[in-house]
Amino acid sequence: MKVACVGGGPAGLYLSILLKRLHPGHEVTVHERNPEGATYGWGVTYWRPLLDRLREHDPESARAIEDASVGWRDGLARVGELTTRHRGDEGFGIGRHRLLEILAGRARALGVDLRFGHEVTAPPAADLVVAADGAGSALRSRYPGHFGTEVRPGRNRYVWLGTTKVFDAFTFSFVSTGHGWIWAYGYRFSPERSTFVVECAPGTWTGLGLDRAPEADGRALLEDLFADVLDGRPLTGRPAAVGGAAPWAPFRTLTNRTWSRGNLVLLGDAAHTTHYSVGAGTTLALEDAMSLAAALRAHPAVPDALAHYEQDRRPALLPVQSAARYSAQWYENLPRYIHLPPERMFALLGQRHSPLLPYLPPHWYYRLDRAAGQSEALRRFKRWLGPKVARTAYRRRPA
Known part of the structure; x- marks a missing residue:
């Protein structure tokens, strides 16, 4: 099969690696408009479950990524002159430039044709065309009516x-x-x-x-x-010539009604974005690549594979998208929480993904959360109550 991947970010490069590992005979080309080594941003974050999945799919690149990463377990909140620290889950950071360097090197070693400084605005001739060209995807933008793209700043x-x-x-x-x-x-x-x-x-x-x-x-x-x-x-700051969101832009949450058109499929930010405050963008892009590669392996007919890819990823994204939405709202409503004692404010910062938190007075929620930590019955009640309250509040919202 001939595969053209437009976009040389983490999603496009990792998909090319997986396709060549599974099917060395595939002709896989990655087209990236920027010169090699040019990228926006600084570091990206991920957590241990992603590293475990990377090892399952390609141990060699997973080892290189882990070796180039740094880790932490603590979270620290400083409000004015007051500081509080909490122990949390194991997190990792890696430079975006270094991550792309690792993935590009691995792709080349497997025989992927990498073409940097090569802008593509129309689908190339191929059996499968992958639009991994970011939130502003040129390929997706050719068919706005079909994909049903919505952007909410x-x-x-x-x-x-x-x-x-x-x-x-x-x-x-x-x-x-x-x-x-x-x-x-x-x-x-x-x-x-x-x-x-x-x-x-x-x-x-x-x-x-x-x-x-x-x-x-x-x-x-x-x-x-x-x-x-x-x-x-x-x-x-970043160099002016490098892409990415403009400084001081509002974050744009992007969704699409469908993710494929014929042999063209959306991957990563071209298909969906989630607010940066949950630190999931790169993880979701890599997981998209895993899902699409698995679908292409299980379903030789491209239309069937693309349908199964979307059926797999949409439900998997829902909890993360919900968490990102509530996380962004927490920061938009910061005055509601910022004057709490630092340890309480930080506790609610950690709970900002909860659909229940916006609808209870913060001190009530804090007490409920503390009590739920000691009672499985209360934890179940809290999990049940949050979505129910959020749905009711949404229905009552003025038109």
């Missing part, structure tokens, strides 16, 4: 930066300004570097002048606001 603004401050825990920092709160998520992705994502409400963004400040001046202001958590280290 969030309310808050964010910017993705890097720093030489190396965090020893996944760090949340909340800073009060004369124009409202501004906050950051910091996590290391190498022994020398960390990602630093800054977010705020629109009024804070404009009140601080970040909407009109030159990029360097905006970074200088953020360095001053977050000087304590950064230990005075500088922030770095």
Whole structure:
């Protein structure tokens, strides 16, 4: 089979690896519009279950990814001058550039034809065409009526930066300004570097002048606001020529009514996006690739394989998409939680995926959650009540 994969991000590269491992005779080509080594962002996050799945599908690339990753278990929240730390699940960070380098090297070793600096805007001639070209997919955009693409922008603004401050825990920092709160998520992705994502409400963004400040001046202001958590280290922006969301854009949640058209199929961000605050984007993209490769192995006819791929992935995505939606809303409603004692605020930060949390007073939810930790019956009740309350509130929402 001849396969053309448009987009050389994690989803497209990993799919090419899996297809060549399963079927060495396949002719697999990856077309990437950017030069090799050019990428947006700093580090990406993932958790232990993904690493286990990567080992099942391609042990060699999994070993290289694990060796190039750094880990943490603690989460730290800093609200003004108050700090609280909690033990959590094992998380990992890896530089996006390093991840792509590993996947590209593995793909080449298996015989994949990688074509960098090669922009494709129309489906190439192939038995299977994979649109792995991101949320702004040129291939998907050729057929908007067919795919039924919907984009819902969030309310808050964010910017993705890097720093030489190396965090020893996944760090949340909340800073009060004369124009409202501004906050950051910091996590290391190498022994020398960390990602630093800054977010705020629109009024804070404009009140601080970040909407009109030159990029360097905006970074200088953020360095001053977050000087304590950064230990005075500088922030770095991405090169202007590299793609990705524009600085201080609202996050755009993208969905599609269907994921395939004939022999064209959507993969990763071209099919769906989830808010960055749940740290699942790269994991979902790699899992898409696993699912599509398995469907193509089990169903030789391409239309059947694409139908099974979508049937497999849609239900698997629902819990993550729900968690991402509630997580984004938690930050959009930050004033509801920020004045709680730090340990309670951090506990509810960890519960931000709950469909029940927005509909109970925060102190009530905190007590219920603490009690549920000691009672299986209460845990079951909480799991049952959350979706029920959320559905009722949605039905009562004004048109």
